[in-house]
Amino acid sequence: MQKILIVGGVAGGASAAARARRLSESAEIIVFERGPYVSFANCGLPYHLGGEIAERDALLLHTPESLSARFGIDVRVNSEVQAIDRTSKTVAVHNRQTGETYAEPYDALILAPGAAPIRPPLAGLDDSRVFTLRNIPDLDRLMAALTPEIKTVSVVGAGFIGLETVEALRHRGVQVHLIERGPQVLAPLDAEMTAPLSATLKAHGVSLFLGESLQQVTTGGALQLHLESGKVISSDLIVLAIGVRPESALARAAGLDIGITGGVLVDNQQRTSDSAIYAVGDVVEVRHVVDGKPVLLPLAGPANRQGRIAADTVFGRSSHYRGSQGTAICKVFEQTAASTGLNEKALQAAGIAYRKLYLHAGDHAGYYPGATPVSLKILFAPDSGRLLGAQAVGEKGVDKRIDVLAVALQAGLTVDDLAEMELSYAPPYGSAKDVVNLAGMAAQNLQEGLLAIAQPEEIAVAAAQGVQIIDVREPEEIMAGMLPGARNLPLSELRRLLPHLPKGLPVIVYCQVGLRGYIAQRFLAQQGYQVRSLNGGYKTWSMWQQMQ
Amino acid sequence: MQKILIVGGVAGGASAAARARRLSESAEIIVFERGPYVSFANCGLPYHLGGEIAERDALLLHTPESLSARFGIDVRVNSEVQAIDRTSKTVAVHNRQTGETYAEPYDALILAPGAAPIRPPLAGLDDSRVFTLRNIPDLDRLMAALTPEIKTVSVVGAGFIGLETVEALRHRGVQVHLIERGPQVLAPLDAEMTAPLSATLKAHGVSLFLGESLQQVTTGGALQLHLESGKVISSDLIVLAIGVRPESALARAAGLDIGITGGVLVDNQQRTSDSAIYAVGDVVEVRHVVDGKPVLLPLAGPANRQGRIAADTVFGRSSHYRGSQGTAICKVFEQTAASTGLNEKALQAAGIAYRKLYLHAGDHAGYYPGATPVSLKILFAPDSGRLLGAQAVGEKGVDKRIDVLAVALQAGLTVDDLAEMELSYAPPYGSAKDVVNLAGMAAQNLQEGLLAIAQPEEIAVAAAQGVQIIDVREPEEIMAGMLPGARNLPLSELRRLLPHLPKGLPVIVYCQVGLRGYIAQRFLAQQGYQVRSLNGGYKTWSMWQQMQ
Structure with a gap:
């Protein structure tokens, strides 16, 4: 036996x-x-x-x-x-x-x-008002401490547990400070993809301190969190969610x-x-x-x-573990963020060649009520087109897209395969061309040279160098903002207005999410312009810009 | 040019x-x-x-x-x-x-x-009160005809368009008869998987006529639909949704x-x-x-x-179409049903060898509020374990599971791959072992001989032949019904009650959805019993039974 x-x-x-x-x-x-x-x-x-x-x-x-x-x-x-x-x-x-x-x-x-939760060796963290949240006794202790007298809690660390704890504390009506050493919340995603998360945290009254490192806590009276920047945050309790x-x-x-x-x-x-x-x-x-x-x-x-x-x-059976791909998901108030595979930061750090694309499309058909946008970033190998990673954020349908892409990554699928995916479609559930299909199609276009893209981070330098930045959205769409130095030539008028666009200087076109930008780019390229389309359009640029 | x-x-x-x-x-x-x-x-x-x-x-x-x-x-x-x-x-x-x-x-x-919508050459279908729903003019005509005087509409055909039209008409408060020649609604699914759809149609007041073939329509006064069975249905309008x-x-x-x-x-x-x-x-x-x-x-x-x-x-480009896998989805009131690949009927008709498994699990972690069951059927090749098809029905998360399985099918994945899928998990979105993982794990167990199953359709004959049918659910669960001839030996008591289970006769064990049945089967098999577990448990049997 x-x-x-x-x-x-x-x-x-x-x-x-x-x-x-x-x-x-x-x-x-x-x-x-x-x-x-x-x-x-x-x-x-x-x-x-x-x-x-x-x-x-x-x-x-x-x-x-x-x-x-x-x-x-x-x-x-x-x-x-x-x-x-x-x-x-x-x-x-x-x-x-x-x-x-x-x-x-x-x-x-x-x-x-x-x-086990990481407890950095900082002064003051041994105070009884400093908590972690890893097991039932942790939970019991924290809940017992959250008496009506507790008005303010600082959460240190904006990973999965930190964000979920912040939301929980806000549901309890507590004032919350969220302190994160890195430049963004939810490090498994790239920074620009977390912009909607930061925005929703702020909208829900969370005081967000990004790029702020906790140095020590002084414990006479209310807890005082001293940050490297010199800021001091007063707090009744602290929850450490730095990682494990x-x-x-x-x-x-x-x-x-x-x-x-x-x-x-x-x-x-x-x-x-x-x-x-x-x-x-x-x-x-x-x-x-x-x-x-x-x-x-x-x-x-x-x-x-x-x-x-x-x-x-x-028992001598031959099953084996194939490795992990890091698929993870987090609810942050009404937003959901999820990812699988490697992110851009990790690819850069590892020196792995990649291409990236941003897509924004409804979680289901726009003409059916209740559609909300899914913002998707895919990373893939320049040569083979093999998927390397994906990230998504939005209110609905994020889990579905990341799961679909997690299976694609598991199976070693390429962007061609994404374009061909036959996903379930009826108006309440998706679109005839799902955002995952669109990502695959855009990647094919990029791979084949039909699509030429400019990245959000290139815009400022390009504009300074005289590149013409052309907004092809309709006039009513640009109320909420345009790229610095952009001119509006709506796609619906572009054929007519073409004489007003000088050919001598390079052009970057953009629309709200990238589709019309691509159409404009194809049109202009065939008219002899040196032209690129802004990756993911104004929406991606805005997300990127918010994180600068 | x-x-x-x-x-x-x-x-x-x-x-x-x-x-x-x-x-x-x-x-x-x-x-x-x-x-x-x-x-x-x-x-x-x-x-x-x-x-x-x-x-x-x-x-x-x-x-x-x-x-x-x-x-x-x-x-x-x-x-x-x-x-x-x-x-x-x-x-x-x-x-x-x-x-x-x-x-x-x-x-x-x-x-x-x-x-184009199929219009069978039956008497009376040329009446102006007979409609199809394929394009905008069709829609305009039907909506114009739906005056307040219209109390009853018959929909002929229970495919995607038929079911969507039925729901739309019920939303308008019209009495609806749904007439389907086949023995089930939504033919892309196997019959037992459509039981929840029939139930929800009836719960929403739809008069459902399955296995009823329309023979002719008489048009003096209200439309009279004469069915092959001799039934006659009176109706103000007819919508034909037989197919295209x-x-x-x-x-x-x-x-x-x-x-x-x-x-x-x-x-x-x-x-x-x-x-x-x-x-x-x-x-x-x-x-x-x-x-x-x-x-x-x-x-x-x-x-x-x-x-x-x-x-x-x-334009001389080399992209090509890889074939279709028939991924489709349909909303039927609060239920969603979806499928990809071949169903059991098609595999049988084509003489393709297959194995089938039924799983029922929450769309997300049961301890997080709002979880509803997803019922999943997978079909796979007995030798290679390659996925051949999948069907799912439930209130939430059906589209996600079928999309995940559609990609698996596209990529030629096997049940081993399903077991290993790394899907996004946090309590609001899924479970650490998603129903798709569970399906893969159960299939591995079946392939390796750890799991031995009995199908719902075998129960009646087995019981008649003296097979012991053992319900291992807890006593409070069996209020809503047991299999005919079953005895209750709860899993929590099974080790203690074992002496009361004779070894001479074969045993079929079952629980609500199959997991505890599998645990009981493993226990009994190792005690020397000839034992099988009911595929998908009582829930699958109930679905199957409702369609007999």
Whole structure:
């Protein structure tokens, strides 16, 4: 009879335990969970904080008793595995309730301890009014602290958890400061794609401090957050959402190989450098499918799949993990932002050649009520046209487009494939040419030289160099603004007004989102103009401009 | 200078015209549209009928004037191309307003006449109170006829247009009879997957007549629809939505090759058997990507893409059409149903080996409010695991899952790939294991022999043969019904109650949707039982049962 010990009873650990039982009724399976709860919905924590998930119990997906009854698994909560003796194949378990410590032998050991919130070593962060939000006790503590007297909370870090926490706190009516060291919220996206997120945060009354690094907190009276810029923010509570780092101390102490990212090294069957020990979830380093580089991508979906694979490997099955592509999504008030694959920053940093395109189109047919724009950025290889990454932001249909593109990326599809995708279309759901199709078609045009583009970041220099900037929107559209130095020659009049456009100087044309700009560019190019179309039109330029 | 004539100015024709102009400013481009409108939103017609699209003008995407101004295209409405002289490369054009007929020469001719509603040759269907809904004049006529005196309308045909028209008429407060010759609504899905659609139609007061063939209509006084069963339905108006057939008469008269489906034969660059003539959209026969067979799939997305490809071919570009996979979607009141690839009926008819799985899971995490179930059916090849088709029905998230699976099918992905898909997950949008992942994982289990399934259609015979039917749901779940002859042994008690389950007879276990049934099956199999799990659980059985 095989004895399987699992360290950690949430996503990856719980998946491994359930799969192991389905594969073997005879195995003895023990799950050690350091905290008081197993199999809880940690992705749901901010939503209980905000009140959308009314019942705390809804977050508790299983209890030790329900797992025992269903799977015959021995689940031990409040039980911290403190050491691994690889020679004797035993772990030392500390019972945090009784205080006793005991040894438990294993044939196979699966490590799924997750990741812990980063707490930078800054003065004042050890104050009891400084919180993190990673598990149920964290949530309980924060909610207990949010008494009616608490008027202002500062959230440090504008990643997924930070943004979700900000929204939750605003739902509770608390004043919120959001402090982010980087120049943008939600670093997995490129900066310009986050402009609508910054805008919606401000619209919902969040004080947003981008590019502001927290230096220290003084704690006499209200908390005072001192930023590198010299600004001081007063706050009743602080939530740290700077990120997480793998809980790799146990593995490290046992001498298991650790990757350059700090995550536990595993092969594609979740084996560590000790063939009797496996690791899954946020604690492991994964390969990014796009560039093959080692990364930390603490995500629930991969954790669950890795747990299943580890159990398979224990029982000699051949399933394997293919790497992660970093698909992620975040709700920010009425906006949704999502991405998959590599972003432009990462491609630049890695020196990978790419092309980029911006598209803006309705989530469904414009003539059917309720359509809202989806802003999409795709990144693809200049030679092969293979998709490298995608980002989208909008009110509706963002998850669908990123999921479609995540599958495309998984399958190694090219922009030609995007153009040909046969997606479901009826007016309430999409368009005959979905924004993903449009992205593929535009990329084909770019690849074939039909489309020549100018990037938003080139406009200022081009205008200064005398390039003619031509706005081809209709006059009523330009009320909300034009590019600096632009002239309006509406597409509907362009054929007639052509004599007014000198041929001697290069031209950049643009419309609202890029389609009419492309039509104008094709027209002018064939008339002998040296002409490019602004990538993604005025809308993309505005997003870019807001982030300067 | 090249002269391009295009017959038909809606989806495929309009796309061809716009693309041709972007490729060539020097070409002369003339679009002939038989009706009074070009580039209208025919997919939107039912939604204006129902009032969701309030303004009729919203359906008119372009006018001849706007196309002329933007693209320099000569658009001639009310102009019917009546004949093609392939020798002289001219068409005969009949101006339906002036009555004159003239010849127009071409270098390239693109046929995009679409498809026409089928009007069976039954007595009474020539009555002025019998309508179709294919274009703006159809819509205008029907809306003019829907005076307050009209209390009852019969819709004949329960395909996409029929169902959308039924919903629109109910929104207008009219009593609706829906008559369908086949045993189910929405034939692109398999019957059991349409059970929720039939249920919602009835819940919205629609009188549904399935398996009822219209024989004749008597027209003295109210219209009397005589069905083959002997039933007679009285109705103030009739809308025929039986389907469409390609408008191939012009091509046929010109001697162009016609496929076995009745659609115009084209190569993968949209060339007909005459190399100067191209055809696109609903008039052409396409190859189904799954089995390579010729089919008619009148869909807007393919029409638009084919129009673009035809223009490319005219100008010597190498883009080509890869075939259609029949991705389609339909809103039926609060339900959405969608499919891609081949259904089980088609696989059976073609003699293609397949396996099928049913999954039911929330459109997003169950602990986040507002989750509704998505019911998914996947069909895949027994040997390779390659996806062959998928169908889904539910209130939300159906379009996303079918789009994800449409891309999987396009890319030739297998069930292993479905299990590994990294889809966007946060509680408002999905689950860490999406229903598509679950389908892939279940299929892997089936392929590897871990999962053994029984189909809903086997239950009655199995029970009669003494197979033990075991319901492993909790007692409170079985109030709404159990399978005939089933016994309740809740999963939470199964380990304890095992002595009460005799080993001599085979067992079929089931839960609500299949997951707990699988867990029970794995448990029992390892205890030595001959056991299978009901595919998709009680929910699938109920859907199947409702359609018997």
